[in-house]
Amino acid sequence: DIQMTQSPSSLSASVGNTVTITCRASQDISNFLAWFQQRPGKAPKSLIYAASSLQSGVPSKFSGSGSGTDFTLTISDLQPEDFATYYCLQYNTYPYTFGQGTKLEI
Amino acid sequence: EVQLVESGGDLAQPGRSLRLSCTGSGFSFDDYGVTWVRQAPGKGLEWVGSIRSETYGGTTKYAASVKGRFTISRDDSKSIAYLQMNTLKTEDTGVYYCCRVDEVRGDAVDIWGLGTLVTVSS
Numbered sequence: 401d402i403q404m405t406q407s408p409s410s411l412s413a414s415v416g417n418t419v420t421i422t423c424r425a426s427q428d429i430s431n432f433l434a435w436f437q438q439r440p441g442k443a444p445k446s447l448i449y450a451a452s453s454l455q456s457g458v459p460s461k462f463s464g465s466g467s468g469t470d471f472t473l474t475i476s477d478l479q480p481e482d483f484a485t486y487y488c489l490q491y492n493t494y495p496y497t498f499g500q501g502t503k504l505e506i
Numbered sequence: 507e508v509q510l511v512e513s514g515g516d517l518a519q520p521g522r523s524l525r526l527s528c529t530g531s532g533f534s535f536d537d538y539g540v541t542w543v544r545q546a547p548g549k550g551l552e553w554v555g556s557i558r559s560e561t562y563g564g565t566t567k568y569a570a571s572v573k574g575r576f577t578i579s580r581d582d583s584k585s586i587a588y589l590q591m592n593t594l595k596t597e598d599t600g601v602y603y604c605c606r607v608d609e610v611r612g613d614a615v616d617i618w619g620l621g622t623l624v625t626v627s628s
Contacts, residue, residue: 434615436551443603443621444543444551449614456616487551491613494567496541496553 406499423488432492515622528604539607
């Protein structure tokens, strides 16, 4: 199975800051990488697919990059609603696998 | 409005069965694949399994932890996907989400349901 390693596991930031979360795959997954946001007590929300394509309705403050094994999610101009847990998902090969999550805190 | 709604979550004893439903609305359900994801209390997301649209063969794939116990199926005439869960274990406890998979966009997961809670306990 492909292991997805997210870092950091938690991150403190302030309103207005820019943060970057990374996800590393244990083998080449091309660009079959997605990012999701989950606020406490809520269902996950899709942010990015194909490593860098924004889902419909997602603001451009979210951006993704990478290919192969190393990927990043960047969130600019942090607002209170952005403080949540973020997950990556590789969907190149079954079984699909998620990263362990990054909790973004104030 | 495009949405997915899960139902069927309940309290079940170990060894028993449950069937979850995922009902889609606001889009052509048969044009999309469906993935099930679960989340144990206080833990991260875990992929459970997926079913492709009939256009893409209608095939199913499962996580090793549920293979042989869980079965995903779909009834496109009712816009419903099912997750049949047999021989339940306490470690199957969690919130189960269904997700829409856009196969045209390379299997991108785009829409999530709100989830349904399954508790396996004696």
